[in-house]
Amino acid sequence: MKIFMDTADVGEIREAVSMGMVDGVTTNPSLIAKTGKPFNQVIEEICGIVDGPISAEAVSPDAEGMLKEARELSGIHKNVVVKIPMTTEGLKAVKICSAEGIKTNVTLVFQSLQGLLAAKAGAGYVSPFIGRLDDICQEGMDMVGDLLAMLRNYNYPTEVIVASIRHSIHVVQSALLGAHVVTLPFKVLDRLVNHPLTDSGIEKFLADYKKIPKP
Numbered sequence: 001m002k003i004f005m006d007t008a009d010v011g012e013i014r015e016a017v018s019m020g021m022v023d024g025v026t027t028n029p030s031l032i033a034k035t036g037k038p039f040n041q042v043i044e045e046i047c048g049i050v051d052g053p054i055s056a057e058a059v060s061p062d063a064e065g066m067l068k069e070a071r072e073l074s075g076i077h078k079n080v081v082v083k084i085p086m087t088t089e090g091l092k093a094v095k096i097c098s099a100e101g102i103k104t105n106v107t108l109v110f111q112s113l114q115g116l117l118a119a120k121a122g123a124g125y126v127s128p129f130i131g132r133l134d135d136i137c138q139e140g141m142d143m144v145g146d147l148l149a150m151l152r153n154y155n156y157p158t159e160v161i162v163a164s165i166r167h168s169i170h171v172v173q174s175a176l177l178g179a180h181v182v183t184l185p186f187k188v189l190d191r192l193v194n195h196p197l198t199d200s201g202i203e204k205f206l207a208d209y210k211k212i213p214k215p
């Protein structure tokens with residue numbers, strides 16, 4: 001399973017890269033707004049740190065506007081993947097992007113069939129948002145299982161990025177379902193790495209090491 005970082009904070013991305021954990025990055029306008037820096041500058045910086053797919057989101061409401069943005073964003077760096085929202089206009093834009101060789105990540109997917117349609121339009125990635133479904137008392141992970149089964153049934157090359165991940169159990173479930181990618185906020189990655197029994201084990205070994213007589 002590939003791990004993407006779901007952040008636009010280059011400090012967090014560098015830290016995760018130094019741990020050997022980053023296969024790609026997903027951003028969205030909310031994450032980029034938090035940095036206080038211009039949109040394209042953030043994407044360029046991230047592309048300079050991670051040699052993998054970097055998602056940057058188009059915000060136009062219509063296919064024509066999305067296409068214009070997609071052509072501009074994909075010109076920033078060869079690794080840029082254009083995030084397109086799952087709408088009628090979005091599907092039109094994905095179809096043309098696919099024909100032009102621009103890789104897309106269809107975002108804001110909340111229903112398995114939306115993901116299937118995005119794959120049919122030619123999306124390279126689809127992003128089911130599971131945490132936001134859990135937030136409204138719907139089991140987000142059910143959608144991921146259904147979507148993966150549908151894509152496998154018809155041999156679509158589209159990869160599923162499990163997004164809107166809130167905690168470690170989401171990551172365990174994604175791996176058990178065979179999701180292609182999880183995109184993680186830095187705090188979730190940190191929780192996956194650390195365990196209190198590891199910390200207390202290290203403390204005990206260090207305390208005992210100090211008792212060993214020096215030659």
Ligand code: E4P
Pocket residue numbers: 006026027028107127129131132163164165183
């Ligand atoms: C994914 O591409 C999105 O940026 C992200 O996972 C959204 O997560 P949120 O629901 O925590 O905002």
